[in-house]
Amino acid sequence: GRLQRGASVPDPDRTEILRDAIDEAERLTRLVNELSAMSRASSPHGLRLEPVQVRDIVFEVARKARMIARDRRLLVDAGEDALVSGNRDALTQILIALIDNATKFTQPGGTIGIQLKRAGGDVELTVRDNGCGIAPEILPVIFEPYQSGDSARNPSGLGLGLAIARQLAEAQSGRISAESVPGQGSAFTVVLPAL
Numbered sequence: 001g002r003l004q005r006g007a008s009v010p011d012p013d014r015t016e017i018l019r020d021a022i023d024e025a026e027r028l029t030r031l032v033n034e035l036s037a038m039s040r041a042s043s044p045h046g047l048r049l050e051p052v053q054v055r056d057i058v059f060e061v062a063r064k065a066r067m068i069a070r071d072r073r074l075l076v077d078a079g080e081d082a083l084v085s086g087n088r089d090a091l092t093q094i095l096i097a098l099i100d101n102a103t104k105f106t107q108p109g110g111t112i113g114i115q116l117k118r119a120g121g122d123v124e125l126t127v128r129d130n131g132c133g134i135a136p137e138i139l140p141v142i143f144e145p146y147q148s149g150d151s152a153r154n155p156s157g158l159g160l161g162l163a164i165a166r167q168l169a170e171a172q173s174g175r176i177s178a179e180s181v182p183g184q185g186s187a188f189t190v191v192l193p194a195l
Contacts, residue, residue, distance in 0.1 A: 028093070049085045051083055053081060071108040074111075075112070084192045087171070090172060095114070099127060114127055118194060126187055126189045134178070136180075143162050165190075175191050
């Protein structure tokens, strides 16, 4: 009957959305397995790292992230190839966490940009938004894990995503930082050593 046909979503789109969802679930399962192996090991061996082409990940995430970003424009500037010793799932997760975060701070109709560039011996991955910005007093603790009920430390509803993004960046010999101008927007940058 009419229910199975699902008039709202054309079938090819629905198939693609489902495939993306299954991909995401599998990626998260792999990551959780690696991270729990990491915490079980008395000497953390860290994530499995291999040469990864960051540009491929940026374009793949941008395609999937249009669903997260909904009615915000997503711009990608990833002109050059950038090879790092990294973990594909972890890099994907970092980008998704940063885009998800940018979406929370950006009104519909706003813009979220993903930029990939080489800077000396490093690869810089930046997610920018032109949203409301982050209050200066929150900026220093933005990557700290917190209890979600702790609204005094976390008035803006930041999730655990940023704390996880920082751990994943550091597990790949990288670092993550944030800058923000209230009322103008924020930029989150992950710096990884280039191969």
